[in-house]
Amino acid sequence: MGWSVIRAWTAAVYLFMFLPVAVVVLLSFNSNQFGSFPVTGFSFRWFIELWENEAILRAFKTSMILGALTALISTFLGVLASLALVRYKVPGRDFISTLLIAPVLVPEVVLAVALLLFLNFLSLHKSFFLLLLGHVIFTLPFVVLVVQARLVSIRRDYEEAAMSLGANPIQAFLTITLPLLAPAIFAGMLFAFTISFDDITGTLFWKPGGIETVPTQIFSMLRNSISPEINALGSVMIILTVGLPLIGLGIARRIAAKQA
Amino acid sequence: MTLEKREARRPWLLLSPALTTIFFLLVVPVIFVVVYSFWLRTASGADQPGFYLTNWAEVLTDSFYRDILFHTLKIATITTVLCAILGYPAAYFIARSRRNKAMLLMCLMLPFWISYIIRTMSWINILGVSGALNSLLLASGIISEPLQLLYNETTVILGLIHFLLPFMILNIYVSVEGIDETLEDAACSLGSTRWQSFLEVTLPLSLPGLAAGGLLCFVLGAGTYITPLILGGPTDAMFANLVFEAIITQLDWPLGSALSLVLVAVLGALILIYNRFFGMSQLMKGLS
Numbered sequence: 001m002g003w004s005v006i007r008a009w010t011a012a013v014y015l016f017m018f019l020p021v022a023v024v025v026l027l028s029f030n031s032n033q034f035g036s037f038p039v040t041g042f043s044f045r046w047f048i049e050l051w052e053n054e055a056i057l058r059a060f061k062t063s064m065i066l067g068a069l070t071a072l073i074s075t076f077l078g079v080l081a082s083l084a085l086v087r088y089k090v091p092g093r094d095f096i097s098t099l100l101i102a103p104v105l106v107p108e109v110v111l112a113v114a115l116l117l118f119l120n121f122l123s124l125h126k127s128f129f130l131l132l133l134g135h136v137i138f139t140l141p142f143v144v145l146v147v148q149a150r151l152v153s154i155r156r157d158y159e160e161a162a163m164s165l166g167a168n169p170i171q172a173f174l175t176i177t178l179p180l181l182a183p184a185i186f187a188g189m190l191f192a193f194t195i196s197f198d199d200i201t202g203t204l205f206w207k208p209g210g211i212e213t214v215p216t217q218i219f220s221m222l223r224n225s226i227s228p229e230i231n232a233l234g235s236v237m238i239i240l241t242v243g244l245p246l247i248g249l250g251i252a253r254r255i256a257a258k259q260a
Numbered sequence: 261m262t263l264e265k266r267e268a269r270r271p272w273l274l275l276s277p278a279l280t281t282i283f284f285l286l287v288v289p290v291i292f293v294v295v296y297s298f299w300l301r302t303a304s305g306a307d308q309p310g311f312y313l314t315n316w317a318e319v320l321t322d323s324f325y326r327d328i329l330f331h332t333l334k335i336a337t338i339t340t341v342l343c344a345i346l347g348y349p350a351a352y353f354i355a356r357s358r359r360n361k362a363m364l365l366m367c368l369m370l371p372f373w374i375s376y377i378i379r380t381m382s383w384i385n386i387l388g389v390s391g392a393l394n395s396l397l398l399a400s401g402i403i404s405e406p407l408q409l410l411y412n413e414t415t416v417i418l419g420l421i422h423f424l425l426p427f428m429i430l431n432i433y434v435s436v437e438g439i440d441e442t443l444e445d446a447a448c449s450l451g452s453t454r455w456q457s458f459l460e461v462t463l464p465l466s467l468p469g470l471a472a473g474g475l476l477c478f479v480l481g482a483g484t485y486i487t488p489l490i491l492g493g494p495t496d497a498m499f500a501n502l503v504f505e506a507i508i509t510q511l512d513w514p515l516g517s518a519l520s521l522v523l524v525a526v527l528g529a530l531i532l533i534y535n536r537f538f539g540m541s542q543l544m545k546g547l548s
Binding site: 007014016018019021080090096099103106107108109113115116144194201205215231237 | 270271272274275277278279281282285286287288289290292293296346347349350352353354364367370371373374375376377378379381382383384385386392422425426429479482483484485486489490500503504507508513516517520521523524527531540
């Protein structure tokens with residue numbers, strides 16, 4: 001196969017990945033009264049309708065709070081665990097690593113069923129709290145992977161140098177390792193937030209009636225028919241989830257550049 | 261307490277919050293599901309604790325469940341194979357391109373950041389009755405009535421490929437990227453054609469990445485119930501849909517438990533086979 005064939009193939013694959021998403025954005029600005037083809041003009045009407053839709057706004061707020069709490073908790077757990085695994089000789093290291101990664105190895109549906117049934121057995125019924133626990137357990141492996149990968153590359157010598165100069169281990173960690181680790185912690189949090197914000201598989205099992213996250217709200221709207229508001233919501237989410245990480249990447253680069 | 265003892269305890273102190281969480285929110289619940297699958301749903305709607313084989317007998321002998329399991333494995337296999345065919349040349353191109361590599365890689369990461377449900381439903385805009393394709397065909401006069409293209413097995417597979425392709429490409433890319441380019445040149449200088457050197461040098465060396473991508477595609481594809489709900493018709497239910505039905509709609513939790521365990525057993529067996537040949541570390545490479 002010639003190089004030009006491979007190049008054309010790659011272009012087609014990228015087109016396949018992005019064309020449908022581009023159409024979502026295109027249709028969200030369409031002034032056509034059904035919001036579908038043909039595109040008749042440029043309009044913000046679907047975004048205005050979106051802004052006036054209280055159910056969607058409520059779902060958005062729920063998702064933001066859920067995502068933020070999930071990110072904080074699972075990053076906290078993940079950073080501590082990564083420190084132990086990278087910085088210390090722990091007996092049964094491989095087993096522990098596998099255990100920490102286990103939530104992505106178990107199919108998410110099964111994870112969802114298990115958590116729901118067990119907590120129900122403990123008389124903890126479907127609630128926002130159950131959603132939060134589920135999202136934490138599901139995002140933890142990703143945080144561990146991201147933070148570990150970075151931690152391996154931070155040399156132990158710096159910390160030891162600080163300690164030989166009289167810092168205690170906690171001081172050494174706070175003044176040396178933590179700042180070096182900051183970009184990875186930030187990336188891990190962002191990762192956890194995005195995964196939580198996007199999750200629907202587990203969320204549909206765990207969410208109590210009356211609470212909707214953005215994905216479950218879209219899902220229930222899809223059941224009726226595709227409304228142009230969904231495209232507008234899709235556009236907002238694409239801008240948020242693609243825009244935010246890009247900004248985050250910029251900040252992380254700047255922090256890294258300052259340190260260099 | 262001596263200093264050494266404290267030093268030895270520290271990693272466990274750091275690990276304990278995460279391990280406690282995993283233990284109580286994953287390990288214990290999964291064991292609990294095993295126990296629950298032997299309970300019985302009574303007519304009154306309460307779950308009767310005990311050791312009944314009723315659910316297992318139903319799940320393992322009823323051809324309804326078996327057919328859907330095979331259907332699920334078929335869909336996952338087709339999806340995985342098509343992802344590999346579509347993804348390999350693209351991954352190879354990215355790994356071997358000199359210009360635009362950073363841009364291509366960043367674009368490859370974008371789908372991971374775009375909501376799964378938005379990406380899945382985006383196909384309704386393309387293939388729906390008033391979607392892009394039908395509008396185009398109607399406007400050009402090729403058809404006079406909109407075609408019913410959505411809500412069948414093909415669109416389920418299409419949606420799954422769209423969701424899983426980035427995983428496949430990323431894993432193959434990581435593998436091909438690690439292969440020394442001069443190996444292919446060496447093969448060529450020894451008389452093999454470009455195609456032969458690819459088949460006998462690059463392809464075998466990139467097999468770990470291909471396998472990791474394949475495993476991810478298969479496991480994620482076989483475990484989904486959202487894609488068939490959005491892009492499938494009434495007869496396109498996959499195995500995870502059965503679990504969802506049993507747990508959420510029928511509230512038959514013992515049956516749902518048994519069904520989930522079947523899914524775990526089938527996909528777990530695959531992961532074990534993979535682990536035997538390639539080891540888990542390869543999978544982690546692609547994930548991070």
